[in-house]
Amino acid sequence: MTDPGFELVHGVTTVVFGPNGAGKTTLLRSIVAELDVVAYQPQQPYLFRGLLGTNLGLGLTDEQSGLAGQLARRFGLGDTLSKPASVASGGERARLSLARTLARPEEVVLLDEPLAAVDLAERPAIAAAIRESLLGRTGVIVTHELEQVVSLGDRLAIMIEGTVVQQGPVGDVMGQPASEAIARTVGVTNVYEGKVAARDGPTVTVQTDGVQMIGAGEIEIGRLVRVLVPAETVTVLQPTSAGGSARNRWAGIIRDMAPVGRLVDVVIDVGVPLRAILTPGAIDELGLEVGGDVVAAVKASSVTVVAQ
Amino acid sequence: MDLILDAIADAFASLSDPELIEVVALTLVVSGLAAISSLALGVPVGAALGLGRFRGRGTLRVAVDVGMGLPPVLVGLALLLLLWRSGPLGSLRLTFTPTAMVMAQFLLALPIVVGLTASVIESLPAAALEQLEALKLNRVDRSRLALVEVWPGVVGAAVAAFGRVVSEVGAVLIVGGNISGETRVLTTLIVQESRQARFGPALGAGIVLLVISLIVNVSLSRIRGAR
Amino acid sequence: MRLGLAVAGLMLVAACGGNQAILVAAGTTLVDSGFVEEVAGDFTAQTGTDVDVIGEATAQVLALARSGSVDVTITHAPDLEAEFEADGLASRSATVFTSRFVIAGPPGVELEARSAVTAFQEIASRQGPFVGREDGSGTSLVESAIWQLAEVDAPAQSWYLSTGQGMGLTLQVASERSAFVLAELGTFLSTGELALVDSDVDDPALQNSYRAMSVVGTESSTAADSFVGWLVSADGRAAIERANVEIFDRPDVYRTPAPLRD
Incomplete structure (x- = not known):
């Protein structure tokens, strides 16, 4: 071998x-x-x-x-x-x-x-x-x-x-x-460490170093956890946009954009670095550029919280 | 037709012959001892062969394969040469004794026990063999665990070995000599009686051998079916 | 097996439509040493008739002959032969050669007795051991006759070992067990590695006559008759003498009878 x-x-x-x-x-x-x-x-x-x-x-x-x-x-x-x-x-x-x-x-x-x-x-x-x-x-x-x-x-x-x-x-x-x-x-998956701050049925709210995240997981309050946010589940919106049902909405600034094959890897600073994978079409439509303000939205069901 | 019918009638009459009972007893003792002693040595060796990585494993494997198909008469001849009074082991004075017959059958049974034991262990699922390694047991414990896992196969090996030797005539005739009351077993009795055209007693002994063989094989398939 | 081979051989010969072949069954004592085949080889060379030879115990040989399975028998059991001839089953018969039985025993154990019967009595009083064949052979018939004359019920004794097998194996057992044995001279001489010595008991009772008989009504009965006739002819006698030297390195193991009995 x-x-x-x-x-x-x-x-x-x-x-x-x-x-x-x-x-x-x-x-x-x-x-x-x-x-x-x-x-x-x-x-x-x-x-x-x-x-x-x-x-x-x-x-x-x-x-x-x-x-x-x-x-x-x-x-x-x-x-x-x-x-x-x-x-x-x-x-x-x-x-x-x-x-x-x-x-x-x-x-x-x-x-x-x-x-x-x-x-x-x-x-x-x-x-x-x-x-x-x-x-x-x-x-x-x-x-x-x-x-x-x-x-x-x-x-x-x-x-x-x-x-x-x-x-x-x-x-x-x-x-x-x-x-x-x-x-x-x-x-591509964003991974954060944090502590469970609140629990509501099948979802928990996790306080990470900089931002609160809501995700799926039945873990008691106070436990150290890791939070997984797959990059392809992150939706990027104009800062003025109010639509969408996603429970996680974080305002941030685009720090970097790099092509990954036919897609584009966008790094947004929402208090912590958050990667999103978008199509070039979406980027054009939204007029995204490095340094621009955006809102990143992720459904709670796409966020996984795992006890450490 | 009369010949055959007479022989069958005589065969059943001969079954109550006390001499036949003596012969049957010796047959079972000789082949039983051979099978048991071949188990005592063959099962550990077979387990080592089945599990093992050791020097000479390939050679042992070939020896076992050759041994499983060894012609009994050749084993008998080799043993007779060794035991012959002027031969290397002549001082033991074992020619034409039941001990020599047990030795011959032991030699015939041993490769079968080793080979079958090794192959039932090798037929364990890969997961079992990997788990066995991972348990980091010493050689003895590892073999024991593997053998317990395949015990029906090991019993099967024993029964198969017994089945081979109990029905074998070449080796026991050569080293045993078919001496009445001492080294006469069912197979050599059949040879003797049929040589003299005493077909009834020959067939009687044959019936007993067949029954023993049937019991052996039925129990063998039962055991192999068990799990 | 030998019978099977011989039969297969015969069928082959028959199928080829070649010379008539005859099947000779002889006592194992004569066949194991190769003596009969040696003699028969000369017959084939002189007449072109193939001879196949099988060896069986005498009783078995005569049983085969009664069933018509063989063409010629060569045996050494006068009573059984007489019975066979009396039943009209022998087309031609003759005593073809004689040998003697040897009372052999372990080296260093000398028998004092000089007759067969007293020798057997001496063996009995020493408690043997003695190895007998009890296989229906001519040798075993002679042996039991001597025991009877000696008034010893030998087979019932613990020192009496019975092999139920041929002369060769019986000699081996006697040798390895340091036992006495009654053996036919030719087999005694041709069996190797024996730790046995001839006690040199010379007794007319140990005389061993071989009688050849052609069987009535077999397919090859003409050739069978001529084989038996040849055996007692000058050519046959010469072949027998030559075979002695060839096999035993001495001329006198199987002796042709001086006055011909027919």
């Missing part, structure tokens, strides 16, 4: 993101082969004959088993440990394997799609447990879902066709794709 160019940064968690077939699993396996001393959870959790509880302790010392037990209870597996492995659901298998892998003592932890088989409702809690377990350790987590990138990773490595095409802090990589190919593959 050729060197995919992945940079393993110790002490933080890197999420490897890319389309199916990009070589993410292969990358993890090559890290396993190279370092050997790693805790590795393969993509398809496999349970061996016996009880779930027996499987939980496989390869672990007594002390580590205790830790795995705590994690398993935290993952809602407390009552299921005396069940035979053969009747476990996909979600139970995934959670059990994850608990066992996280309880391993190795400094480097590799997880291949750890949340893929986990029910949506359970994901935030388990993601939080993963973050906690990996605190101070070196994590590499493969996923193909953007949301998990934001909830699990400190760093992000984008893989396309067997190669890591861009890697760096999550916000940098997602907000500033290094090439058109990357932008097309993963999209």
Whole structure:
């Protein structure tokens, strides 16, 4: 295998993101082969004959088993440990394997799609447990879902066709794709950090460093979160325009405009930098230019809020 | 037609012959011991072969493939040469003893047990093998876990090995000598009786062998069906 | 297997419409050493008639002959042969050569007895061990006859081992078990690696006569008759003598009878 160019940064968690077939699993396996001393959870959790509880302790010392037990209870597996492995659901298998892998003592932890088989409702809690377990350790987590990138990773490595095409802090990589190919593959997404200031049913209001954002997410007030605003969902309006039903409306100044293929990447300062992807036609119609005042609008349903 | 009908009638009459019962008992003991001892060595070796990355694995694989198709008479001849009184192991005085027969059948059964054990382990899903690696168990625990996972296949290997040796005649005749009351088993008895045109007793022994073989194969397919 | 090959061979010959071939069944003692084939080779060379040879225990040979499966038999069981001839199944018959039975035993164990019966009694009193064939062969018939004369029920004894198999394997077992055995001389000489010695008991009871019989009414009965006739002719006797030297390196294992009995 050729060197995919992945940079393993110790002490933080890197999420490897890319389309199916990009070589993410292969990358993890090559890290396993190279370092050997790693805790590795393969993509398809496999349970061996016996009880779930027996499987939980496989390869672990007594002390580590205790830790795995705590994690398993935290993952809602407390009552299921005396069940035979053969009747476990996909979600139970995934959670059990994850608990066992996280309880391993190795400094480097590799997880291949750890949340893929986990029910949506359970994901935030388990993601939080993963973050906690990996605190101070070196994590590499493969996923193909953007949301998990934001909830699990400190760093992000984008893989396309067997190669890591861009890697760096999550916000940098997602907000500033290094090439058109990357932008097309993963999209351009504005990522902000903030704290939940208010909650109203399925939406929350997040106070970021400079602006308030309303987005979808059921997270309690006071929690640290990341806010995802995909660039293609940002609508740019004349400052005088009053139309539209979008709940996020931010006044700002255009700082930069750069063509990205047939489209144009527009950077607007709304208190924080916000990227929008527009067609050249829209830019002409609105008469946009660098330094001009605009209003940026985004529907709350397009904004995703993820607990950190 | 009379010949065959008479033989069948005689065959059933011969089933109550105490000598036949003795022969059946020895057959089961010899082949049973051979199968059990081949399991004791063959299952761990097969597990290592199925899971393993170790030096000489390729050679072992070839040896097992060759061994699975080894002609029993050749095994018998090789063993006879080794055990012959003036041969390398002659001081053991094992020629024409049940021990020699167990040894011959052990040699015939071993490659089957190793080969089948390795192949059932190799037939584990890729996810299971990858998970097995990820658990970072020591060799023994890893083999044990894999074997428990495929236990019906391992029992199947044992039964298949027993089935092969119990119906084999070449090796046991050469190293056992078909001595009445000592080394006479069902297959060598059949050879003896049919050589003398005593078709009834030959067929009687054949019926017993067939029943044993049927039981073996039915249980084999049951086990393979289990999971 | 051998029968199968022989039959296949015959069918091939028949299909080619070539010379008439005959199938000879002889005691394993004669066939295992290659002696009969050696003799028959001369017959083929002189007459052009192919001879296929199979070896079976005497009882089996005569059973095959009774079913018409073979053309000529060469056996060494006088009672069974007499019965076969009395049943009118032999077209032509003759004693073609003789050998002797050897009472062989482990080296270093000398038998004092000088007759077959007393030797067997001595073996019984030493508790053998003795390896018998019990396979319906001429040798085993002679052996049980001697046990009977010795008034020993040998097969019932724990020191008596019975193989139910041919002479070669029986000799091997006797050798490896350091046991006594009654063996036909030719097979005794032609079986390798034996730790057995001839006790040199010379007794008319150990005389071993081979009788050839052509079977009545087989397809090749004419050739079969001429084969039996040839065996006792000067040519046949010369072939037998030559085969002795060829196979055993000595002229006197299978001796042609001095006065011809027919």
